[in-house]
Amino acid sequence: MSGDSRTVEAPTRVVVLRARGFRNLAPLTFEPGPHFNVIHGDNGAGKSNLLEAIHYLGALKSFRGAKREDLIGLDCDTALLDATLSGGAAPHQLRIELGRSERRRLQLDQKRPRSSSVWHQTVQMVLFHPGDLVLAAGAPDRRRAFLDRILEQIDPIYGSTLASYEKALRSRNRLLKEESINRRSVRAYDAILSKAGAVVGTARARLVDDLAPRVTRAFEEVFAGDTPLGVRYLPRVEPTEEVIVQALESSFEKDCKRGFTADGPHGDDVELRLHDVGARHHGSQGQHRTIVLALKTAELDLLTERIGRVPILLLDDVSSELDRSRNRRFFEVLSHAGGQVFLTTTHPEFILLENDRVDFQVEGGRVTR
Amino acid sequence: MAPNDPIATLIALLSRLPGVGERTAARLAFHVLEGDAQYAQSLGKALSTIHDDVTRCEMCGNYGAESQCAICKDPRRDESIICVVAKVPDLIALEALGSFRGRYHVLHGLLAPLDGVGPDQLPLDALERRIREDGVKEIIVATPLNVEGEATALYVADTLGSSPVRVSRIAAGVPHGGELEFTDQVTLGRALEDRRSL
Known part of the structure; x- marks a missing residue:
């Protein structure tokens, strides 16, 4: 993508991952290759569980929305992930312990990380899985979550600002559902919402400005999108403190009637347009798939530039969804980016890669090379 | 756990304390059991009388x-x-x-609609009464700098908006002696935002 990439450090890579008691995976010492790692096996064999374990190292949550208990193997009390990652100045040691009754224990380089933001700044990943189709076809919250996840990795205080915003919003909405609404109680949250909301909305709008040309380019070049793709941030209200506080004030009566807060960045969206029609409702499933891959390609490109090293890319069952020529171009781009890639597939022959490739077979929770 | 097992009962009771898990509770219980009996009695006595010996101040809510x-x-x-x-x-x-020479007002909680805590559960009427009756000139709101603390501070400020009392909020920023490079980024961002002129 960006030929003049400002990468200064080696890409982030998993050197070794040890897993015990994670989902159905047998105790595992997984040493992936530096570039493409093709993980194949039948449905239900545990491919996605392995990918989920790798992804958990960065995201600290399941991309399938699983609860902590579900990640712990049936006969186990704890699940343990222990990994060495290279990239950056020195290798990092990550350790995650998930217990049924106790809190999750995290260690980054033998120490408890001060915050999850420290963790997200250390381990960057980009994931594409079939559920991501909702990015193009689903409700706006999925597109906001896409932006938030990127911002958490590049902006150290974004995550805590967003958490404050969301908590204040839930609090205000709870108050709006009460039988007799205390105006003063509600107003106490308006100031918090407008302050945090302005930060959140502005950060997202700037991110989309930076992301949009990359998405458009990827859509055209890599995926040979037949029509131009337009990307634009659509704020519900202008993300400044003054405008948000004014909107909350003036829609108070309406908010009381509907029982929730309508205005603010929690109502924002990212508009995706093919020619002049909205892609969400008018695009075909094939177009949605291509749009999402373009978004992910753009994310990888942007993170590489912002962080100064290539993040780890995880692709869950993707290439079966692309035709041969797009498939090949997609892998060319990824190969050029030079990062570590993990792909799962039921059909390894669909992965049109000849070089830099290590294959792993997953069968009944066992991973073999 | 066998019924009426005194060790198990002690462990179960201790593990209800905040920050104490099952394992720590067991360690504490055996420490007490295997240590000086006099100490165990003193501890027990202190625990059993604390509710009778300590009361909330009628004025400010302090113990x-x-x-x-x-x-x-x-x-x-x-x-x-x-x-x-x-x-x-x-x-x-x-x-x-040692430098603050005024008085206090303890809320024993913060506004938290998600946990069902509203203004009626906080002693805010008592605060207003003190302001009316005691010639209070300034209120410093020193609630924590999180969502609940901020909402409570804003609520208090709004409530007192019509009274002549001055309402201020404690500052947020870099700790004293704190190197900027070692300050967490949320605090640093806030310190920059709440900067003051020299």
Whole structure:
């Protein structure tokens, strides 16, 4: 993508991952290759569980929305992930312990990380899985979550600002559902919402400005999108403190009637347009798939530039969804980016890669090379 | 666990304390059991009488042995300035400074609609009464700098908006002696935002 990439450090890579008691995976010492790692096996064999374990190292949550208990193997009390990652100045040691009754224990380089933001700044990943189709076809919250996840990795205080915003919003909405609404109680949250909301909305709008040309380019070049793709941030209200506080004030009566807060960045969206029609409702499933891959390609490109090293890319069952020529171009781009890639597939022959490739077979929770 | 097993009962009771898990509770229980019996008795006595021996101050909500706490009784304390805190440990931290010579008002909680805590559960009427009756000139809101603490501070400020009292909020920023490079980024961002002119 960006030929003049400002990468200064080696890409982030998993050197070794040890897993015990994670989902159905047998105790595992997984040493992936530096570039493409093709993980194949039948449905239900545990491919996605392995990918989920790798992804958990960065995201600290399941991309399938699983609860902590579900990640712990049936006969186990704890699940343990222990990994060495290279990239950056020195290798990092990550350790995650998930217990049924106790809190999750995290260690980054033998120490408890001060915050999850420290963790997200250390381990960057980009994931594409079939559920991501909702990015193009689903409700706006999925597109906001896409932006938030990127911002958490590049902006150290974004995550805590967003958490404050969301908590204040839930609090205000709870108050709006009460039988007799205390105006003063509600107003106490308006100031918090407008302050945090302005930060959140502005950060997202700037991110989309930076992301949009990359998405458009990827859509055209890599995926040979037949029509131009337009990307634009659509704020519900202008993300400044003054405008948000004014909107909350003036829609108070309406908010009381509907029982929730309508205005603010929690109502924002990212508009995706093919020619002049909205892609969400008018695009075909094939177009949605291509749009999402373009978004992910753009994310990888942007993170590489912002962080100064290539993040780890995880692709869950993707290439079966692309035709041969797009498939090949997609892998060319990824190969050029030079990062570590993990792909799962039921059909390894669909992965049109000849070089830099290590294959792993997953069968009944066992991973073999 | 066998019924009426005194060790198991002690462990179960201890593990209900905040920050104490099953394993720590067991360690503490065996420490008490295997240690000096005198100590165990003193601990037991202190625990059993704490609710009777300690009461909330009628004025400010601080803990004390009598209906008025030592701070409210002290005539040298400035009654025109009240520092509002969420809980008694916060008051103790401020007292340890030694530089604040006003009085306190302990809320014993913060506004938290998600946990069902509304303004009626906080002693805000009592605060307003003190302002009316005691010639209070300034309120310093020293609630924590999180969503609940901020919402409570804003609520208090809004409630007192019509009274002539001055309402201020404690500053947020870099700790004293703190190197900027070692300050967490949320604090640093906030310190920059709340900068003051020199």
